[in-house]
Amino acid sequence: AWRKFTPKGFTTSEEFEKEAVRHIETTLARSLYNCDEVAAYGGTALAFRDRLILDWNKTQQTQTFTDQKRVYYLSLEFLMGRALDNAMLNVGQKDSATKGLGDLGFRMEDIISQEHDAALGNGGLGRLAACFLDSMASLNYPAWGYGLRYRYGIFKQEIIDGYQVEVPDYWLDFNPWEFARHDITVDVQFYGHVNRWQDDEGKQHTSWEGGETVLAVAFDVPASIEADRLVPGYQTPTCNNLRLWGSKAASGEFDFQKFNSGEYEASVADQQRAETISAVLYPNDNLERGKELRLKQQYFWCAASLYDIVRRFKKTKRSWKEFPNQVAIQLNDTHPTLAIPELQRILVDLEGLEWDEAWDIVSKAFGYTNHTVLPEALEKWSVPLLQHLLPRHLQIIYDINLNFLQFVERNFPKDRDMLGRVSIIEESNPKMVRMAYLALIGSHKVNGVAELHSDLIKTTIFKDFVKIYGPDKFTNVTNGITPRRWLHQANPRLSALIASKLGGHEFLKDLTLLSKLESFVDDKEFRKEFREIKYANKVRLAKHIKEHNGVTVNPAALFDVQVKRIHEYKRQQLNIFGVIHRYLQIKSLSAEDRKKLAPRVSIFGGKAAPGYWMAKTVIHLINKVGDVVNNDPDVGDLLKVIFLEDYNVSKAEIITPASDISEHISTAGTEASGTSNMKFCLNGGLIIGTCDGANIEITREIGEENIFLFGNLAEDVEDLRHAHLYNHYELEPKLAKVFDEIHKGRFGDAGAFSALLNGIVEHGDYYLVSDDFASYVQTQELIDEAYKDTESWTTKAILTVARMGFFSSDRCIDEYAESIWNIEPLVQKKDD
Ligand code: 26Q
Numbered sequence: 001a002w003r004k005f006t007p008k009g010f011t012t013s014e015e016f017e018k019e020a021v022r023h024i025e026t027t028l029a030r031s032l033y034n035c036d037e038v039a040a041y042g043g044t045a046l047a048f049r050d051r052l053i054l055d056w057n058k059t060q061q062t063q064t065f066t067d068q069k070r071v072y073y074l075s076l077e078f079l080m081g082r083a084l085d086n087a088m089l090n091v092g093q094k095d096s097a098t099k100g101l102g103d104l105g106f107r108m109e110d111i112i113s114q115e116h117d118a119a120l121g122n123g124g125l126g127r128l129a130a131c132f133l134d135s136m137a138s139l140n141y142p143a144w145g146y147g148l149r150y151r152y153g154i155f156k157q158e159i160i161d162g163y164q165v166e167v168p169d170y171w172l173d174f175n176p177w178e179f180a181r182h183d184i185t186v187d188v189q190f191y192g193h194v195n196r197w198q199d200d201e202g203k204q205h206t207s208w209e210g211g212e213t214v215l216a217v218a219f220d221v222p223a224s225i226e227a228d229r230l231v232p233g234y235q236t237p238t239c240n241n242l243r244l245w246g247s248k249a250a251s252g253e254f255d256f257q258k259f260n261s262g263e264y265e266a267s268v269a270d271q272q273r274a275e276t277i278s279a280v281l282y283p284n285d286n287l288e289r290g291k292e293l294r295l296k297q298q299y300f301w302c303a304a305s306l307y308d309i310v311r312r313f314k315k316t317k318r319s320w321k322e323f324p325n326q327v328a329i330q331l332n333d334t335h336p337t338l339a340i341p342e343l344q345r346i347l348v349d350l351e352g353l354e355w356d357e358a359w360d361i362v363s364k365a366f367g368y369t370n371h372t373v374l375p376e377a378l379e380k381w382s383v384p385l386l387q388h389l390l391p392r393h394l395q396i397i398y399d400i401n402l403n404f405l406q407f408v409e410r411n412f413p414k415d416r417d418m419l420g421r422v423s424i425i426e427e428s429n430p431k432m433v434r435m436a437y438l439a440l441i442g443s444h445k446v447n448g449v450a451e452l453h454s455d456l457i458k459t460t461i462f463k464d465f466v467k468i469y470g471p472d473k474f475t476n477v478t479n480g481i482t483p484r485r486w487l488h489q490a491n492p493r494l495s496a497l498i499a500s501k502l503g504g505h506e507f508l509k510d511l512t513l514l515s516k517l518e519s520f521v522d523d524k525e526f527r528k529e530f531r532e533i534k535y536a537n538k539v540r541l542a543k544h545i546k547e548h549n550g551v552t553v554n555p556a557a558l559f560d561v562q563v564k565r566i567h568e569y570k571r572q573q574l575n576i577f578g579v580i581h582r583y584l585q586i587k588s589l590s591a592e593d594r595k596k597l598a599p600r601v602s603i604f605g606g607k608a609a610p611g612y613w614m615a616k617t618v619i620h621l622i623n624k625v626g627d628v629v630n631n632d633p634d635v636g637d638l639l640k641v642i643f644l645e646d647y648n649v650s651k652a653e654i655i656t657p658a659s660d661i662s663e664h665i666s667t668a669g670t671e672a673s674g675t676s677n678m679k680f681c682l683n684g685g686l687i688i689g690t691c692d693g694a695n696i697e698i699t700r701e702i703g704e705e706n707i708f709l710f711g712n713l714a715e716d717v718e719d720l721r722h723a724h725l726y727n728h729y730e731l732e733p734k735l736a737k738v739f740d741e742i743h744k745g746r747f748g749d750a751g752a753f754s755a756l757l758n759g760i761v762e763h764g765d766y767y768l769v770s771d772d773f774a775s776y777v778q779t780q781e782l783i784d785e786a787y788k789d790t791e792s793w794t795t796k797a798i799l800t801v802a803r804m805g806f807f808s809s810d811r812c813i814d815e816y817a818e819s820i821w822n823i824e825p826l827v828q829k830k831d832d
Contacts, residue, residue, distance in 0.1 A: 009051050009091075013099035019047040020100060038174075040106045041084070041114035044097060045176040048087045049222075056222040056239035062828050063142045067316055069325060069823045070142045071816075072309055074339060075332035076301065077126030077281070078133070078147045078242060080118040081649025083177045084111075085489055086224065090237070116171040117648050119153030120244075122285035123565045124675050125371050127649065128449075128809075129332055131675075133242060134224040134482040135813040138509065140238045140825040146305040148297060149178075149219045149244035152280045157607050157646040162623030166283075166610050177221050178244070184218035186304040187250055190296065194392050206349050208392035213250040214274045216304035218243050224484075236828040245304045247277035284609045285565050286377040292389065295381055299390060302339040310346055320353060324364035328821035331368045331443065334379045334435035340366060340442035341396040349392070355399070367820045368443040369477075370436065371672050373456050374569065379435040380426065386433060397433060401425055404441050408468055422464045440465055440473075445820045449479045450673035450694040452714065475819055478697055479673040480812035483511050486679045491657040493533045494683065498801075501526060512805035521798050531794055534660070534684055541658035545603075545642055551630050554637045557599035558787045561680070562663035563647050563655055566608040566615040569670040573756060574769050575604070575663055576622050578776055579641055580738045580747075583629050586638050598784040599637045605647035605655065617756045619643065624747040652676070657683040660793075661708070661783055664689035665776070667767045669714030678807040684797040688779060690772070694807070702803040706796045708786075710779040711772040720771055724764045731761060732773040 010016045024030050024043035035043075063070065088094035098108040121127060129145065136143035155166040192211025198204055223242040249271040276293065277300050313326055331337060340362060347358035372378070386394040401424040412418050424441065426432040440446050440462060448454030454476030458466050466474060488495040488508055499505045501520050507513040520526045538555040545553050562575050579602050586594060604622050608615030626641035644651065662680040664671070664687055671693040680687060681698060688708040689695040699707050712720060723729060731739070739757050743750050760769050787793055805811075817823050 010047070010093060010096060013096045013103065016047060016093060016096045017100040017103060019050070020044050020097075020104075023047055035104070037106060037110055037114050040101060040104065041111050042174065042176065044101065044111055045084050045087075045115070048084065048091055048093075048097075049176055051091045051093075052087060052222045052239060055237045056241070058236060059239045059828065060241060063826060066142075066826055067326075068142060068826060069328065069821075070144065071136070071328045071330060071821045071823055072305070073129065073132060073136075073143060073145045073330050073332065074302070074305060074336035075126070075129040075145065075147055076298070076335040077121030077332070078118070078129045078145060078244075079121030079123070079126030079649055080130045080221075081485075081653070082112065082115045082117055084115050086485060089484070089489055090224070113650075116169075116175075117153070117650050118171065118175075118177070119169055119648055120147065120150050120281060122154055122281070122283060124673070125285070125333060128479060128675060130649075131480065131482040131485070131809040132813060133240060134484060135480070135809040137224045137238045137240045138482075138484070139810055139813055139817075140827050141240075141813065141817055141823055142826045143240050145223055145240070145242040146301070146308075147242065147244050148278050148281075148301050149246040150278060150281045151275075154281055154283055154607065154648075155610070159619070159623060159643060159645045162620050162627070164608055164616050164619050178219045179221075180246075181218040181220055184308075186216040186245075186307045187213045188216050188300050188303045189213055190299070190389055192391065194395060206392070206395075208345070208349070214277060214300060215248045215250040216245040216300060217248055218304075218308070219246055220244075236830050238826070238828065243305075243308070245278065245301055247274050247300060249274035283607070284612075286372055286374055286567060286569075287609060287612070288377055288379045289611075290381055290385065292385060295385060295389060298335055299338050299342075299393075302336050302342050305336075306339055306342050306346065310343075320347065320351065320361060321357070323361050327365050328823060329366050330816070330821070331366060331439055333369065333371050334439050337368075337379070337435045337439040337442075338390070338393060340438060341393045341400065344396050344400070345392060348396075355403075359400075359403070363442055364444050366439075366443040367445045367447070367816075368439040369447050369449065370453075370457055370461075371449055373453070373461055373672070374670060375461075378461070380432040381435065383425070383431040383433060394433075397424060397438060400438070400441065411468065418464055422468065436461065437465075444473070445475055446473060447475045447477045447816075447820065448672065449477065450697060451476050451478060452669070452691075452696050453672040453693060456669060456714070477812055477815045477819070478694060478807075479675050479678070480807050480809035481675055481678045481682070482809050483508050483682065485653075486656065487682050490653040490679075491533070491537065491683050493536065494530075494657065494801075497526070497529050497533060509810070510805075511808035511810065514802050514805045517798060517802035521795055521802070527791075527794050527798065530684065530798060531790070534657075534797070537657040537683075538660075541603075541654055544654060545644070548645060549642055551626075551640060551642060553601045553640045553642065554599055557601045557637060557640070558660045558783070559601050559603060559658055560661045560663065561603045561605075561655060561659040561685075562665075563603070563605035563644070563652065564674075564676055566606045566612075566618055568614055568618075568759075568767050569666055571665050571667060571767055571769060572604060572606070572618050572622070573767075574665055574772065574776055575602070576618065576625060576641075577735060577738050577769065577773065578780060579629075579639070580625060580741065581734055581777055582639055582780070583625070583632075583635065584737065584741060586635055587632075594634075594638060597638050598787055599639070600784075601640045601642060603642045603644060603655070603659075605644035605651065607647065614756060614759070617753060621742075621747065621753055621756065624752075628747055652679070656680055656685075659683070659685040660787065661685065662687050664693070664695055665711070665772075666690055666692045667717065667772075668692045668712055669717050670767075678804065681800045682804045682807070684801050686783075686793075686796055686800060688776075688783060698807070701806050702800045706800050706803075708779050708783055710775040712768060717768065720768055721764065721766065729770075732770045734777060735760075735770055735773040 010019050020043035023046035024039050028042050030039045133145050153169040156169050158165045190211050195207045195209050221242040223240045277296050343362045347353045405419050424437045448457050458474050502516050542553050542555045622643050629641045656679045662685050664674050664677045668690050674693040690711040691713050
């Protein structure tokens with residue numbers, strides 16, 4: 001018999017070195033004499049990986065034996081960022097590794113930065129999925145993530161002459177964190193036709209035949225070991241699995257005839273077509289475009305994941321009606337909605353269940369999280385496209401719709417218009433399938449991601465469905481973030497300072513413990529260290545800016561940060577117009593008066609979807625303004641404008657701890673939650689924001705004296721938009737002045753910005769930039785004044801940190817577990 005491998009694991013720098021060197025020389029086959037940073041990264045990652053794998057295996061084994069209910073988190077995006085630093089902190093041996101690498105002649109920072117970000121997501125939704133994996137493991141929930149293994153993550157952004165240029169993100173050349181499971185595969189079918197027949201007993205059967213098959217291959221990633229070692233405890237860490245599917249030509253399809261008969265190219269082309277499915281992440285966030293390949297991605301991933309889930313369930317030999325007691329499937333937005341008709345197909349066509357019995361199982365197993373009310377972001381797929389690609393699923397969708405509409409008709413016989421409004425099928429030309437309605441109808445719970453957003457979905461896009469199902473089907477789960485990455489990893493000094501006051505790192509597992517910091521708010525020594533840490537983080541960012549932008553910024557200036565995807569609704573244009581206003585003001589003052597002003601650095605970062613011209617124009621304007629302002633000798637330190645190239649998770653880890661103020665200034669009612677607002681506050685930055693998304697709950701928690709809110713409320717947006725279109729209205733005067741200067745060519749060719757300005761001046765100012773401009777500028781002036789009062793600012797910042805406990809993704813995941821998934825943690829005692 002094989003003897004079980006029980007490693008001791010390294011606990012000293014010498015032991016770490018031994019392991020790392022062994023991997024460099026054997027696993028990587030590199031000689032120590034030409035060991036560069038890439039090899040040192042590889043050796044370090046592999047040494048830590050060994051430690052994770054054993055926990056991972058054990059967790060998976062325990063989950064299989066215990067066989068309690070599991071949750072499956074289906075997300076087309078997992079924006080994981082880098083893994084090494086996280087692994088080192090979780091294993092608790094970062095110091096040994098730092099020393100060991102030092103002995104070998106390397107600096108830890110340089111080694112960490114060798115790793116490619118795993119950038120398999122666009123923004124908030126993808127990063128939320130990553131924080132959820134961390135929390136599900138940390139809280140010991142038996143959970144799996146399912147996603148796609150994109151060969152190319154979100155594109156890399158370069159700024160050339162002020163314009164965004166997209167560069168492919170090929171990140172897989174060396175990825176020590178994934179394990180290809182060539183033995184775990186699923187055949188996924190596309191196209192073909194539907195057959196119906198009767199068997200000898202007269203029972204109706206339906207099957208989906210023909211078409212082509214693509215092979216899904218599993219790639220497993222150990223998903224965030226929990227942080228138990230930060231708080232030495234009695235349990236073995238939970239290490240969950242993230243299973244990503246890669247596409248490959250199925251062997252039957254890879255035509256060996258062609259291959260052998262000299263049609264080598266044709267045979268390779270088939271293969272490439274199959275591999276295209278998982279080749280690239282679609283870079284649109286909050287905008288849907290009905291591309292066939294995107295639909296193929298969605299079905300490929302849903303089909304493979306469900307096959308896997310069903311296969312695991314069937315091993316337990318339970319009856320089908322127990323499926324929802326064993327399995328909870330959470331849909332991260334509508335992207336995985338095809339999983340609903342797919343499970344119904346498996347149960348009815350393949351397993352022979354009656355429709356109603358199957359539907360009961362399906363609708364108990366699924367939960368659906370909505371992340372947007374923006375109409376342009378709601379997914380729709382054309383009926384002809386579905387008919388072509390997934391003929392059986394289209395039939396099933398029609399049958400789901402028929403049953404649903406009959407139910408509605410019985411309950412609301414007087415409201416004839418209701419049927420058209422709530423139908424899954426939109427009667428347009430071509431007809432469209434409304435994925436949000438299908439997701440809602442096929443799930444037992446629907447949740448929004450912040451209180452305001454969850455209220456809004458009930459009064460806008462899902463209003464009729466609240467009447468149909470009652471309000472209990474709808475719930476709120478306010479988003480959260482993992483404090484392990486966004487405090488301990490991104491801001492180790494602040495984490496250590498907090499730990500020194502609170503007597504350990506327990507707060508990283510129970511973030512509400514941060515409230516104990518309130519009693520130190522007047523502690524002089526603590527306040528001083530708190531400020532010094534912020535300053536040091538700003539120095540680090542200033543260094544990054546110097547290296548990448550060639551601009552010297554003063555770390556004593558107020559750092560004002562807006563980093564997020566570029567989108568009109570997020571209103572980076574409001575910010576840059578405000579910056580121009582500030583610049584004009586500086587220029588209008590005497591040298592003497594200028595001395596009274598508060599120096600500021602305005603920092604922007606974020607990607608525009610490649611086809612989103614307006615967003616690209618905003619990037620261009622920011623860079624043009626930067627060129628003028630940063631080189632104007634009248635301005636000096638009073639204002640600098642920086643656009644940070646290629647904003648991503650690892651850059652966020654540098655930027656977030658370095659902000660004094662960050663901007664969360666979406667038009668009220670448009671940002672579902674936002675999560676970076678939480679990250680900045682947790683790191684002792686204050687925020688300027690609108691009454692939107694989670695800003696509202698942040699205000700409630702930290703107190704309105706500690707946040708800078710401005711602008712119109714969501715309830716007034718509709719009337720204001722109407723007024724723009726149908727009443728005479730004047731542009732806000734200060735904004736008009738800003739526009740004049742842009743028109744005059746002060747920031748380069750005015751023609752480049754005409755569409756941006758016209759959208760506001762002539763086309764109804766849909767995002768209410770003009771309406772909010774005066775209060776935005778006024779609030780920024782308040783911030784200038786407040787920042788000058790260092791003591792009161794410090795108090796606000798400390799209280800903000802102390803009151804952020806609610807926004808841990810641990811709280812959020814506990815709420816999902818309790819109110820949607822109905823699952824319990826699975827704690828593994830040591831050595832059982
Ligand atoms: C849809 C169809 C076709 C192609 C792409 C897409 C697509 C891709 C990504 C649609 C939407 C997204 C991403 C949306 C997103 O990130 N939403 C954000 O989710 C966060 C987590 O809940 C919230 O905090 C943000 O407010 C919300 O904007």
